Amino acid sequence: MTDLATRWLGLELRSPLVVGASPLTDDLDALKACVRAGAGAVVMHSLFEEQLVEEQMAAHRFIDSRTHTDAEARSFFPESELFEMGSDSYLQRLELLRQSLDVPVIASLNGISTGGWTGHAVEMEAAGAHAIELNLYDPASDPAETAQTLEQRQLAVINAVAEQVSIPVSVKLSPFYSALPAFVAGTEKAGARGLVLFNRFYQPEMDLDALELSRKVVLSSSAELPLRLHGIAMLFGRTGLEMAASGGVHTGDDAAKALLSGATVVQVVSALLAEGPRAMARIHGELGRRLSDMGYRDLAEARGALSMANAPNSRTWERLNYARLLHGWT
Numbered sequence: 181m182t183d184l185a186t187r188w189l190g191l192e193l194r195s196p197l198v199v200g201a202s203p204l205t206d207d208l209d210a211l212k213a214c215v216r217a218g219a220g221a222v223v224m225h226s227l228f229e230e231q232l233v234e235e236q237m238a239a240h241r242f243i244d245s246r247t248h249t250d251a252e253a254r255s256f257f258p259e260s261e262l263f264e265m266g267s268d269s270y271l272q273r274l275e276l277l278r279q280s281l282d283v284p285v286i287a288s289l290n291g292i293s294t295g296g297w298t299g300h301a302v303e304m305e306a307a308g309a310h311a312i313e314l315n316l317y318d319p320a321s322d323p324a325e326t327a328q329t330l331e332q333r334q335l336a337v338i339n340a341v342a343e344q345v346s347i348p349v350s351v352k353l354s355p356f357y358s359a360l361p362a363f364v365a366g367t368e369k370a371g372a373r374g375l376v377l378f379n380r381f382y383q384p385e386m387d388l389d390a391l392e393l394s395r396k397v398v399l400s401s402s403a404e405l406p407l408r409l410h411g412i413a414m415l416f417g418r419t420g421l422e423m424a425a426s427g428g429v430h431t432g433d434d435a436a437k438a439l440l441s442g443a444t445v446v447q448v449v450s451a452l453l454a455e456g457p458r459a460m461a462r463i464h465g466e467l468g469r470r471l472s473d474m475g476y477r478d479l480a481e482a483r484g485a486l487s488m489a490n491a492p493n494s495r496t497w498e499r500l501n502y503a504r505l506l507h508g509w510t
């Protein structure tokens with residue numbers, strides 16, 4: 181059997197399968213079952229910049245309310261019903277998961293601008309997080325903001341988080357950069373140790389009867405995996421950062437493809453939400469059998485075997501192949 185143990189961000193993992201950031205953070209029994217089924221680490225859901233800024237404002241309002249009685253001025257601040265878990269309960273949850281699970285627990289921050297909120301990374305480290313995953317969910321919508329300005333802002337956020345903690349920081353990126361390898365080089369300089377590829381953009385769903393956007397979360401399918409495979413295969417050997425695949429991993433073969441592209445670990449969310457922790461056992465079994473059948477003794481042997489740098493025919497990743505493919509369609 182292939183040895184599935186691996187190292188991610190300097191942490192020893194018994195398998196490359198990681199429970200990705202999701203509401204499973206709130207279900208300790210499910211997380212324990214995932215770990216029993218072979219998960220090598222767990223990522224908590226995110227604490228959001230907006231949530232942390234709102235908390236800070238609420239604290240100021242509390243102090244203000246003792247000195248001023250200007251109710252009208254205070255009413256300008258929106259009351260947040262958006263986030264159920266405040267930063268205190270998040271940190272308590274983190275401590276509980278640390279005590280209850282015998283695999284690394286990774287906390288997650290989600291934001292797009294520098295500011296006091298990034299200081300919560302320090303509290304996460306103090307509460308026992310083994311690493312921090314920084315999600316830069318930042319869909320560009322302002323025609324006045326250039327790619328360069330946006331990227332500089334994102335790099336400043338990475339730097340602000342990374343320089344405050346001694347635990348490793350991985351960065352969860354969107355697939356939509358004009359020059360992903362150059363931006364990735366910037367993230368490494370800014371202090372990132374790992375990449376999570378890719379963020380899954382909000383999948384809009386429209387309610388045509390009500391003529392509005394529906395808030396329903398659409399889970400992924402394996403069809404979303406190839407975008408990840410391409411990004412990871414292209415970057416393997418060209419970045420010093422370790423890579424996690426996230427998005428579209430539903431089977432052991434999906435996980436094997438991500439590892440062969442160059443991923444060190446593979447995150448799973450939708451499969452677990454749809455099928456429960458049984459999905460972790462299934463994917464773990466399928467992955468182990470597939471890699472053994474292929475003759476790999478360990479993950480280091482398999483990692484990147486089909487990347488752009490190592491594939492027996494690396495041109496299959498390139499533009500020329502794309503042109504041939506389109507012309508060859510029958």
Ligand SMILES: Cc1cc2nc3c(=O)[nH]c(=O)nc-3n(C[C@H](O)[C@H](O)[C@H](O)COP(=O)(O)O)c2cc1C
Binds near residue numbers: 202290400
């Ligand atoms: C209900 C739900 C909640 C999620 N919450 C977070 C979150 O708090 N932070 C985050 O970085 N990603 C979050 N994600 C994204 C997942 O971590 C993951 O990147 C995405 O679902 C793609 O992986 P999958 O195809 O295995 O589902 C969430 C996804 C779902 C479906």
